[in-house]
Amino acid sequence: MIPMTLNTIAQVVGARLYDVRDPEALVTAPSAVDSREVVPGGLFAATAGARVDGHDYAAGAVASGAVAVLASRPVGVPALVVEDVQLALGLLARHLLEHIGPTVIGLTGSVGKTTTKDLLAQVLERHAPTVATDRSFNNELGLPLTVLRADATTRYLVLEMGAGRKGDLTYLTGLAPPRIGLVLNVGTAHVERMGSGPADVAEAKGELVEALPADGFALLNADDPYVLGMAGRTKARTLLYGRSPEALVRAEDVRMDDRARTAFELVTPSGRAPVRLDLIGEHQVSNALAAAAVATALGLDAAEIADGLTAARRRSSGRLEIVARPDGVTVVNDAYNASPESMRAGLRAVKALAGTRRTVAVLGAMGQQADASRARHAEVGRLVADLRFDVLIAVGAGDPLAMAEAAESADQGVAVHVVEDVPGALRLATALVRPGDVVFVKASSEIGLGACARALAGA
Secondary structure (H helix, E strand, O other): OOOEEHHHHHHHHOOEEEOOOOOOOEEOOOEEOOHHHOOOOOEEEOOEOOOOEHHHHHHHHHHOOOOEEEEOOOOOOOEEEOOOHHHHHHHHHHHHHHHHOOEEEEEEOOOOHHHHHHHHHHHHOOOOOEEEOOOOOOOOOHHHHHHOOOOOOOOEEEEEOOOOOOOHHHHHHHHOOOOEEEEOOOOOOOHHHHOOOHHHHHHHHOHHHHOOOOOOEEEEEOOOHHHHHHHHHOOOEEEEEEOOOOOOEEEEEEEEOOOOEEEEEEEEOOEEEEEEEEEEOOOHHHHHHHHHHHHHHOOOOHHHHHHHHHHOOOOOOOOOEEEEOOOOOEEEEOOOOOOHHHHHHHHHHHHHHHOOOOEEEEEOOOOOOHHHHHHHHHHHHHHHHHOOOOEEEEEOOOHHHHHHHHHHHOOOOOEEEEEOOHHHHHHHHHHHOOOOOEEEEEOOHHHOHHHHHHHHHOO
């Protein structure tokens, strides 16, 4: 954040000042929408959610060091009052970018955004000051909050951009116009909001490359036909990455060790270099190549990129997060979110990690799958059986029952159990898990299975 007075911020966002003793007081730290994350010198943005209204926490935020509150009504402490807090944050973020001018990198995709963002940030941080999206703050509130963490020294701004419906990426790229746009893949996440199938998802994701300037780069996954088809929707230069021989940035000689970590030879226009990822699962190769493509567009050579990828570690919780218990049980918490694509990748990664060890899958519902939801859950159940998991605990009524029925009817020896809720899943898993087992926990975030994974990991 570059220092700005309350008066200046009010002019930028069209706010009225209330209960402000010193309009020239400086905001010198990033903004927050959670009063527990306020830092001295920052700004607290009071937003109203379905269950919590940030205005109720305004006084506490100021007591914790916030210079003022960005609010939609007076709150009894120094405040900048606007009609729309979310819109005001966006205006402030756009103003900041116009003054500091970093290279903005936007990335989107149905799965893998956060992992790719974390890998890319760790590659770029070795070469220049970099700010990247925290956790998965990739929406209309999270993106401005990330931008407002940047300052005059920031060279690279890595922005994860989520799209729940058509038009979302047009809005986000309007707040933070990217020079580099990265599209990972097109899957079924949010399909019920975007239309009837992958083509509708691709239409929404392609808004990112449409926003790129002619001197920018559109980095497209050569292994995904829907992403590849976006090349005609941008005036930017295109660079393909992937496992395909046609990709300019690609992986060769891909192999996996006995801990399910992947190694490969990175090939870029500048040469070749070996990469050994610390993350589990062969699907991580695509995420690593996506990060490598961005770094290539920015001028890093193959050796620099490979060194950064090899040194990178998992940063975000709930994404194939591995905890080894003293009794030899390994808990893999992948419960931040779920789609058919990420379910398949996670199940295969965990089975590779387990080797000959006994495996337990604790799986809940995948949200936003529209009319195909039951069929997609059944496909997951069949994969659990095909991979020869020893135990499946399906959590919740509705679609998880289709998962359980499919696993049981496959007749591959999976012990199938159905429980109503997360507490029931924890009780049953605690009773069934044996020393040495590998336990995989995954569902869409609203199911709350992360709590089960954390409890199992600490058992």
